[in-house]
Amino acid sequence: MVSAAIALAFLPLLVTLLLRYRHYVLLLYRAVLLRWLRDRLSGVPREQRAFQYVLAHAVPGDPRHVLLAFDQWGHRREHLSNLxxxxxxxxxxxxxxxxxxxxxxxxxxxxxxxxxxxxxxxxxxxxxxxxxxxxxxxxxxxxxxxxxxxxxxxxxxxxxxxxxxxxxxxxxxxxxxxxxxxxxxxxxxxxxxxxxxxxxxxxxxxxxxxxxxxxxxxxxxxxxxxxxxxxxxxxxxxxxxxxxxxxxxxxxxxxxxxx
Structure with a gap:
């Protein structure tokens, strides 16, 4: 009972922290946890997965289209440490x-x-x-x-x-x-x-x-x-x-x- 009461007392603080730092939590999920999971399931590194996406969606010889494809991947799929x-x-x-x-x-x-x-x-x-x-x-x-x-x-x-x-x-x-x-x-x-x-x-x-x-x-x-x-x-x-x-x-x- 005492442990449950202590946990309930800290719950509002935990919720507040999660709300305040939700963007960092999301970054942790996308950049670390999701990467780890997909690396294990696919056997293909994240960077290679990103390249396969770019290869399928970018126009060869068009630098801006290559960058756009990378940005689409970074926004919609997985986080990449690009500029x-x-x-x-x-x-x-x-x-x-x-x-x-x-x-x-x-x-x-x-x-x-x-x-x-x-x-x-x-x-x-x-x-x-x-x-x-x-x-x-x-x-x-x-x-x-x-x-x-x-x-x-x-x-x-x-x-x-x-x-x-x-x-x-x-x-x-x-x-x-x-x-x-x-x-x-x-x-x-x-x-x-x-x-x-x-x-x-x-x-x-x-x-x-x-x-x-x-x-x-x-x-x-x-x-x-x-x-x-x-x-x-x-x-x-x-x-x-x-x-x-x-x-x-x-x-x-x-x-x-x-x-």
């Missing part, structure tokens, strides 16, 4: 404004951000994208080529970023990047930014974008960017991909050179 349409508009606008010649992406995942970046490149520009997971890279390769971008425009490099960054100059010919998009593990943002500095891979005035700096967050990265004296920094406030009720943001850094 999504709202953040995508921010990134696309900045790429068009800066017209970069050499672009580096850290975290290819399924290729959504890669296609978005390549879509806005000026003629003759080159995009280097780095993915640590070979299975994700295999999906991304097919997505990039489905969208119509060849190896002369997009080079996909498979390997951990901490190993790839030091050899970008010698092995891949990237002398300096004037536009960087970080969308891999958030705890690696700061480490990889400092690696780019150490290996002199940032051109003066380079733009560095970092996704998900509010949720799940990258506090140490933001603190460094704001206090190290090498960057001008601002955060574009938006929402988590495919979850408008969850606040998120993209950090925009402008590299002003070594101190």
């Amino acid at each position: 999504g349409p709202r953040k995508g508009r921010i990134v696309e606008r900045l790429v068009q404004e800066r017209a970069p010649r050499a672009v580096l992406e850290l975290g290819t995942y399924c290729g959504y951000g890669t296609v978005l970046l390549a879509l806005g490149l000026p003629p003759g520009a080159r995009l280097y994208t780095v993915e640590a997971d070979p299975q994700h890279a295999a999906v991304a390769e097919k997505v990039i080529r489905l969208a119509g971008f060849g190896e002369d425009t997009v080079e996909l490099i498979v390997g951990p970023s901490e190993e790839v960054i030091p050899r970008l100059k010698e092995q891949h010919g990237l002398l300096r990047a004037d536009f960087v998009l970080m969308d891999h593990w958030k705890r690696r943002y700061l480490r990889d930014l400092r690696l780019l500095e150490t290996h002199d891979l940032l051109a003066p005035g380079a733009t560095v974008l970092a996704d998900n700096v509010i949720f799940p967050g990258a506090p140490h990265f933001l603190q460094y960017a704001k206090t190290c004296g090498r960057y001008r920094c601002k955060v574009h406030r938006t929402s988590l991909e495919y979850f408008r009720a969850i606040p998120d943001g993209i950090a925009e850094l402008t590299y002003t050179g070594p101190r």
